[in-house]
Amino acid sequence: xxxxxxxxxxxxxxxxxxxxxxxxxxxxxxxxxxxxxxxxxxxxxxxxxxxxxxxxxxxxxxxxxxxxxxxxxxxxxxxxxxxxxxxxxxxxxxxxxxxxxxxxxxxxxxxxxxxxxxxxxxxxxxxxxxxxxxxxxxxxxxxxxxxxxxxxxxxxxxxxxxxxxxxxxxxxxxxxxxxxxxxxxxxxxxxxxxxxxxxxxxxxxxxxxxxxxxxxxxxxxxxxxxxxxxxxxxxxxxxxxxxxxxxxxxxxxxxxxxx
Numbered sequence: 001x002x003x004x005x006x007x008x009x010x011x012x013x014x015x016x017x018x019x020x021x022x023x024x025x026x027x028x029x030x031x032x033x034x035x036x037x038x039x040x041x042x043x044x045x046x047x048x049x050x051x052x053x054x055x056x057x058x059x060x061x062x063x064x065x066x067x068x069x070x071x072x073x074x075x076x077x078x079x080x081x082x083x084x085x086x087x088x089x090x091x092x093x094x095x096x097x098x099x100x101x102x103x104x105x106x107x108x109x110x111x112x113x114x115x116x117x118x119x120x121x122x123x124x125x126x127x128x129x130x131x132x133x134x135x136x137x138x139x140x141x142x143x144x145x146x147x148x149x150x151x152x153x154x155x156x157x158x159x160x161x162x163x164x165x166x167x168x169x170x171x172x173x174x175x176x177x178x179x180x181x182x183x184x185x186x187x188x189x190x191x192x193x194x195x196x197x198x199x200x201x202x203x204x205x206x207x208x209x210x211x212x213x214x215x216x217x218x219x220x221x222x223x224x225x226x227x228x229x230x231x232x233x234x235x236x237x238x239x240x241x242x243x244x245x246x247x248x249x250x251x252x253x254x255x256x257x258x259x
Contacts, residue, residue, distance in 0.1 A: 003027060004053045004150050004157075004174070026156035027051050028176045030102065033059055035068075035090040042089065045098045051150070051157060051175040055080055057187030058180055059088040065186050065215035067117075068094040072190045107179075107211075115210055115233055117217045123241050124198045128165045129223035130244045130258050132201075136167065137225055137249050143169045144203045145227075150174040151205070160185045162200040163225070169203065178206045182215055197221050204228070208247055213237045223258075225249055230257070 010023045033046045050058060056078045063069050073092065081087040140163045145151070148159040151174060158178035161169040162185060171192075173184035182202065189195040197220040204212065207228030214237060216224055223244040224230075230238075230247040235257050238245045244258035 004051050005154050024153045026150060026154040026176050027053075029086060031055055031058070032085050032087045033062065033090070034087055035063070036093040038093070038095065040093070043098060044087075045094065045096060047099070047102045048177070048180060049102060050177060050180045052086060053175075054173060054184045054188070055086065055088050057173070057184045057191065058175075059090060059183075059187070060190055061183035061185065061187030063090060063094060064190060065183060065219050067218050068096055075191045115237065117214045117237060117241070119217055119241065123217060123220060123222055123243065125242050125244075126165070126198060126222050129201045132223075132246075134249075134251075134254060137246055137254060138251050140167065140169060140201075140203055141205075141225060141227055141249055144172065144205060147172045148174055148205065157181070159205040161203045162189055162221075163203050164200055170200075178204065179211055179215075181205075182212055186215065186219055201225060207231070208234050208245065210234050210237055213241075213243060213245070216243055217241045225254075229255065 004027050005024050007022045007024050009020050012019050012021045028049055029052050031048045031050045032044045034042050034044050037043050059078055060073055077091045079089050144159055144161050150157050157174045157176055158181045159174045160181040161172040163169050171185045171188040173181045175181040200221060201223040202216055202221050204226035208224055208226040208230040210233035213234045225246040227249055230245050238257050247255040
């Protein structure tokens with residue numbers, strides 16, 4: 001057992017009948033995010049259902065990729081508190097109202113009912129990702145899946161990473177929620193001070209929805225490749241901000257949105 005998984009006895013059905021076996025399942029807990037409000041007092045502004053690993057990175061990536069802060073925060077701006085509840089505190093101010101509902105592991109933080117994302121500067125487009133060939137795409141996503149050790153144990157989580165122009169992957173993260181995994185990857189990348197987001201492509205083990213594209217637009221990631229499909233809203237936002245999308249990537253082919 002570790003923070004990201006636990007073993008519990010479950011009924012297993014096989015062609016030989018029924019038995020009781022210990023099974024590894026992915027961890028999922030409520031994580032409270034705290035920050036300073038406009039009155040300079042600390043309050044809980046959101047609760048995420050998440051896998052309890054890399055929680056400081058989760059919070060950092062979340063507030064930056066959701067546009068709650070304008071500059072990359074440093075790691076020493078956060079601290080983790082584990083008492084009755086799990087709390088990650090940001091020692092800084094954000095400009096959103098506290099949410100009344102928990103952000104579930106299946107849905108991102110959709111605070112933009114008109115599905116628009118404001119970006120001050122145009123997103124820089126990298127032709128090396130726009131013109132990547134199918135073989136290199138599949139190799140990159142295979143590197144991601146082979147690095148997803150929690151999924152290999154439990155079969156119950158999503159994964160994400162950043163692909164560099166030289167074909168290496170960095171900042172592999174896993175979580176019960178696909179948007180949480182992306183936040184963790186972004187948080188890890190921010191804490192590596194040399195990271196320039198425009199030099200990377202985001203890799204996803206699952207589908208790519210509007211919320212993931214929005215995160216990439218805000219932080220400056222110019223391309224996304226996913227094993228799953230992308231949605232119509234994801235396509236519209238990608239076209240608006242010149243993000244290259246690859247979806248349903250297999251050795252036989254892939255979808256592409258790009259220029």
